[in-house]
Amino acid sequence: MRSYFGVTLHTIIDDKYKTFLLSFERLEGKHTSDKLATEFDRITQLYNLKDKIVRLITDNASNNLAAFDNIILPGFDDYFDGIIDDSSESESESKSNDKETDDYAPAVGEEKQLQTHEADDSIYQTTLDSATEEEFLRLPCFCHCLQLVVNDGIKASAAAASSLQKVASIAKLSHSSTVFSERLEKFNYTIPRANRTRWNNQFQTVKKVIDIPSSILNLILSDLKKNDLILNSKDRKVLEEFVSLFELFNEATVLTQGESYATICLVAPTVLGILFDLERELGSSTLTLVSLCEALIASIKARFSGLLRYFEIDVPFNTYCMSERFSDVIFLISPLLDARFKLL
16 A cells, blocks of 8 residues: 655635645655654745645544545445455555554544544644644644534434445445346436445435335336335435435535635535534424434534534534634635625
């Protein structure tokens, strides 16, 4: 397995948004904080950027894909048995290296616990000083924080597990049975192959399956003597609710991954929009996945408490260590400077 250290720069030149890839170098050996700080300092000095950087966005740890590895929807575990995807070859090696290469990766079970302390930013404080003592240069990656909220919700999806297991089995069948896939294709339906490390890829698989009308899907499954995989009305309702709740996060993830426009202005409107939509869903008398919705709301309030306090929204006393970084005023100022958002 080879590791690389990449740095991109986002700026405005002559009133135009610009993005540059400053460096993409192979990183050998242990990914210690000293090594990362030295490489980052080298890049900033090379381009004379040392005193020009406004904010630095990183993952919530130094090498840090481990926090988002194998986010699998409940019931999809068996889907990946015997499947080699784009991460499986390096999966075992990366797990064994995490403890010795990731200075700030949480210990087993630590990420699940709420914390009140500030994160250690010594790796960046050694290269660049913050504008003030209260202002941190480094901010957490918003998309990764969204994925952590999703992961919290997935853990509370027990009520949907059996229905999701059927979907996973149907999806696996579509890639192992030529007869099944050809029957689907005759009706212009296909089911994408799920990916172990991308929750939204598994989410799209669920959407594609429930988009197939019951009359077509159940008929094919019945003909193939796969009656145990038939989605009944209860399964459909649960899966539709599941998709409805996670669609908010899927849209936000896609929207905030843009490369040709500034995305930081989307953080506050996105967090507020998702929170209010979830609270509205929770107030519905017909909602089945109540525990899932409650878990998502609680996670948003805990992980983005620093931002939500500005809007006088009640948040838990104990929050995740990164949540206070979202109290940075840049998350409030940037939407005001974006013409897409206006005061009504």
